[in-house]
Amino acid sequence: MNTKPHLVPVVLCGGAGTRLWPLSRQAFPKQFAVEVERASLLDLTLARINRLDGVASCVAVTGEGYRFMVAEALHKAGLHGSILLEPVGRNTAPALCAAALQIAETDPEAIMVILPSDHFVSDIDKFTAAIGSAARLAQDGWWVTLGIRPTRPSSAYGYIKPGSKVADHDPACQVSQFLEKPDAEKAEALISAGCFWNAGIFIVKASVATDLVARHAPDVHDAVARAVAGIAVDKMFYRLLPEAFSDSPSISIDYAVLEKETRVAVLPYDGDWSDLGSWDAVAGVHEADDDGNRSEGDAWFSSTRNCFVHSPDKLAVVLGLDNVVVVDTPDALLVTSRDQVEQVKTVVDDLRSAERSELTDHRKVARPWGTFEGVDRGERYQVKRITVKPGAQLSLQYHHHRAEHWIVVKGVAKVTRGEETFLLRENESTYIPLGAVHRLENPGKTILELIEVQSGSYLGEDDIVRVEDVYGREAEPRAVSANRSAPGRGARPEPERTSSGKGGKR
Numbered sequence: 001m002n003t004k005p006h007l008v009p010v011v012l013c014g015g016a017g018t019r020l021w022p023l024s025r026q027a028f029p030k031q032f033a034v035e036v037e038r039a040s041l042l043d044l045t046l047a048r049i050n051r052l053d054g055v056a057s058c059v060a061v062t063g064e065g066y067r068f069m070v071a072e073a074l075h076k077a078g079l080h081g082s083i084l085l086e087p088v089g090r091n092t093a094p095a096l097c098a099a100a101l102q103i104a105e106t107d108p109e110a111i112m113v114i115l116p117s118d119h120f121v122s123d124i125d126k127f128t129a130a131i132g133s134a135a136r137l138a139q140d141g142w143w144v145t146l147g148i149r150p151t152r153p154s155s156a157y158g159y160i161k162p163g164s165k166v167a168d169h170d171p172a173c174q175v176s177q178f179l180e181k182p183d184a185e186k187a188e189a190l191i192s193a194g195c196f197w198n199a200g201i202f203i204v205k206a207s208v209a210t211d212l213v214a215r216h217a218p219d220v221h222d223a224v225a226r227a228v229a230g231i232a233v234d235k236m237f238y239r240l241l242p243e244a245f246s247d248s249p250s251i252s253i254d255y256a257v258l259e260k261e262t263r264v265a266v267l268p269y270d271g272d273w274s275d276l277g278s279w280d281a282v283a284g285v286h287e288a289d290d291d292g293n294r295s296e297g298d299a300w301f302s303s304t305r306n307c308f309v310h311s312p313d314k315l316a317v318v319l320g321l322d323n324v325v326v327v328d329t330p331d332a333l334l335v336t337s338r339d340q341v342e343q344v345k346t347v348v349d350d351l352r353s354a355e356r357s358e359l360t361d362h363r364k365v366a367r368p369w370g371t372f373e374g375v376d377r378g379e380r381y382q383v384k385r386i387t388v389k390p391g392a393q394l395s396l397q398y399h400h401h402r403a404e405h406w407i408v409v410k411g412v413a414k415v416t417r418g419e420e421t422f423l424l425r426e427n428e429s430t431y432i433p434l435g436a437v438h439r440l441e442n443p444g445k446t447i448l449e450l451i452e453v454q455s456g457s458y459l460g461e462d463d464i465v466r467v468e469d470v471y472g473r474e475a476e477p478r479a480v481s482a483n484r485s486a487p488g489r490g491a492r493p494e495p496e497r498t499s500s501g502k503g504g505k506r
Helices: 041-051 064-077 092-107 122-138 183-192 206-216 218-229 243-247 251-259 278-281 337-353
Strands: 008-012 058-063 080-087 111-116 142-148 157-166 175-178 195-205 233-236 238-239 264-269 294-303 308-319 324-329 332-337 364-367 370-377 380-388 397-399 402-408 413-417 420-424 429-432 438-441 449-457 465-470
Touching: 008 041, 041 111, 041 195, 058 064, 058 092, 058 364, 064 080, 064 238, 064 364, 080 092, 080 251, 092 111, 092 218, 092 251, 111 206, 111 337, 122 142, 122 195, 122 264, 122 402, 142 157, 142 206, 157 183, 157 206, 175 243, 175 251, 183 251, 183 420, 195 264, 206 413, 218 243, 251 413, 264 413, 278 308, 278 337, 332 337, 370 449, 380 397, 380 438, 402 413, 413 429, 420 429
Parallel strands: 008 058, 008 111, 058 080, 080 238, 142 264, 294 308, 308 324
Antiparallel strands: 111 195, 142 195, 157 175, 157 195, 175 264, 233 238, 324 332, 364 370, 370 380, 380 449, 397 438, 397 465, 402 429, 402 449, 413 420, 413 438
């Protein structure tokens, strides 16, 4: 008889989610940005993990730019584990191989439960029961995938064709074929033939995963094995060796392994599931009114049918429309017919070609110490609203091109300015001259809020020279400022470097 399986969830947290722009941005993608009932998709994924039986720790795989948001989500969920950092994106095969090698080093019999971080599942009991059944099958050496029973013909998903039943594991079937995303007509035929949607949810023993990648994709395995051997550990962050990981081909696990392997099983799952891959899918998780309208935030519908509005910050009035999606954010507005929502990705590609800053960041930008938000901007000034978490601090830093004024509106700030250290309370302010070494800290137990007024010849976020940083961000790659100048406002100066020779942000 099989012993109780030891589960190690592996959460994939690196995707960009471009189909949900303008809410999902490059620096704040879908798994963090999209919320259902006031919880992000990543938070909901971690909540499902907490319901699994036999879980002691987990592994999250993400990129450098998202590491603090992932760490905060794990802490909030009460989950322990490691955060595996990919130096570059190489698709799912290298990511899963890295996680499998790391897990197999200490527990080769552990069952990996591989979960995308941006899915929505409403019936958690049914989901955990399915994972339990899949884990028992994985103990027998199978690579198991959950097959979602289709609710409609869709060209947004790949499909799985089931074959013969797996003995002693009914209703699991051996996978007969993985099929590419079809057109609408082909999708109907696949559903009629009993095919499932491919959700990218996998359950497999760590040792089996490493062996199969080595057998079917040795170039992936060899590069990733070198990257894992050269891991640099920074508390809960595990940085894969960049040169080795970059040598791996960029390929999905489906192409690299599953389409070549015979011992792959599909376990039917008929519970509610969505990858929230479009605004139409997001609309579907909200309750409709009598006219088929759905909303998130403050919406007013008049003579309108079958519309969806996302407007959390202001009243949105929709009058006399049918089958329309409206998504409002502080710096960008999307209006599209519902039958065109799949084309948002094409618009994002066009915005990327035009180098629009709205593709990268929101006006409100997350940092490990808190947030900053652009309020106003002119030729030689900009105003930001800054929040600092209790006990948190910004880096000790200076600027080449700007001076700063700080006005505290809530809480207490501890300010370092040159050789001085002093406290600022509500309605008090200070001035940071250009070139002065400075730091902002929150010594209190409540959120610190302040207004920062910057003035100078260049106001980009890359004009920061970091002297010291508790978050170890000296080597962090630079990002385009969330408040970058609009095209035509003049040449941008050469960005400064941090004291370690790398570009940096606060």
